[in-house]
Amino acid sequence: xxxxxxxxxANLSSKYLLSTLLDEAQLYGIEAYLSNALTKEEARIYQxxxxxxxxxxxGVHPNFDECDLEVEDVVRLAEQKQxxxxxxxxxxxxxxPFPQQQALFEAQLKIASDFGLPVVLHIVGFQTEAxxxxxxxxxxxxxxxxxxxxxxxxxFAKQDNIWFTISERILRLDKTELLQATIxxxxxxxxxxxxxxYAQAKELNPLLRLVVLLSRVERFSRIPHSELxxxxxxxxxQLLDFSL
Ligand SMILES: [Zn+2]
Numbered sequence: 001x002x003x004x005x006x007x008x009x010a011n012l013s014s015k016y017l018l019s020t021l022l023d024e025a026q027l028y029g030i031e032a033y034l035s036n037a038l039t040k041e042e043a044r045i046y047q048x049x050x051x052x053x054x055x056x057x058x059g060v061h062p063n064f065d066e067c068d069l070e071v072e073d074v075v076r077l078a079e080q081k082q083x084x085x086x087x088x089x090x091x092x093x094x095x096x097p098f099p100q101q102q103a104l105f106e107a108q109l110k111i112a113s114d115f116g117l118p119v120v121l122h123i124v125g126f127q128t129e130a131x132x133x134x135x136x137x138x139x140x141x142x143x144x145x146x147x148x149x150x151x152x153x154x155x156f157a158k159q160d161n162i163w164f165t166i167s168e169r170i171l172r173l174d175k176t177e178l179l180q181a182t183i184x185x186x187x188x189x190x191x192x193x194x195x196x197x198y199a200q201a202k203e204l205n206p207l208l209r210l211v212v213l214l215s216r217v218e219r220f221s222r223i224p225h226s227e228l229x230x231x232x233x234x235x236x237x238q239l240l241d242f243s244l
Pocket of ligand 1: 008088
């Protein structure tokens with residue numbers, strides 16, 4: 001079973017009939033999605049869809065103008081047990097002044113802590129600062145699409161409550177060291193981060209990018225895909241902590 005551990009399916013549904021995409025992707029082994037809501041409308045779409053293959057998170061993004069979710073919305077969704085995690089939230093070097101980002105980030109980590117939820121992280125720059133904040137909140141973290149510095153990666157990877165997604169972003173030649181380190185850490189899942197905007201004009205099913213990603217990782221790492229899938233499944237289990 002293949003899991004898309006970070007995507008924006010509600011957003012994608014503005015361009016595609018989602019059920020058709022999901023059914024086809026299932027034939028390729030993609031059976032679960034950790035998807036994100038960044039707007040009130042997207043949260044509503046997931047609730048209406050109520051598809052067992054999709055779990056969604058919600059959060060106030062540090063640097064996305066169209067995000068109209070507020071901290072209160074995240075609390076309400078957590079109270080109603082609608083979301084599997086808080087996110088994507090975090091810090092972004094292109095966003096508003098850092099103190100403002102920090103306050104919003106901490107307020108949402110507090111929600112995750114209150115409700116015992118994992119956190120989906122968007123970290124662009126500010127890695128040291130993010131770590132200083134995260135260490136105050138011992139939660140389960142999924143750092144999505146990490147493509148930052150190698151030393152910061154190594155620091156994060158040492159913690160047993162932090163997992164990562166492998167995205168197209170680190171399949172580039174200038175990121176091979178980071179890709180290798182991510183594979184060596186054994187703490188990876190796979191993501192497409194697909195949105196309507198990322199989908200190409202004639203792309204029939206952008207969810208299938210995950211299958212391509214997996215085969216590229218297999219070729220790069222020389223680890224058979226059955227083993228990659230097993231590691232991913234174990235990490236998924238721990239991240240969602242089904243034992244609770
Ligand atoms: Zn995303």
